Amino acid sequence: MREIRRLDDKHHFTLVCHDFAQMGQLVHLGNAQFRAVKAATPGPYTFILPATGEVPRAFLHPKKRTVGVRIPDHRTVSALLEELGEPLLSSTLILPGESEAMTEGWLVKEELDHHLDAVVESGEVTAEPTTVVDLSEEVAEVVRVGAGDPSRFSED
Structure with a gap:
């Protein structure tokens, strides 16, 4: 993925999980984080959280020791994850020099x-x-606004 997208080592990869139990093996969740993630999954959100020792070093942010995780609400992906019994590594497929993600198989x-x-x-x-x-810190920070409603993570 790094080669195809020409990503540096600071890029956050995403581990796509079938369910919350699988996600819980990969990241550390405090009570507030647990509630926030549980309320928003499955859905169009990726969460950056501190990684457990189960996550390979190559997938971690080198300084923060964090990783992106998500539980999608897409039937095909969910069925594939259930059959595999383990998470998949994911990254939006935006090729170098392009601004739009490739979505057509x-x-x-x-x-x-x-x-x-x-x-x-x-x-x-x-x-x-x-x-x-x-x-990964005390206060939630919306890093990228996308398909999921970001207002649920603001402190208003």
């Missing part, structure tokens, strides 16, 4: 077939990315 296969083992086509998907919320 045939195009991904055409452009990147020589880099990938498989492409799963699951029909039309929205190109809007998730809302990213950093919960």
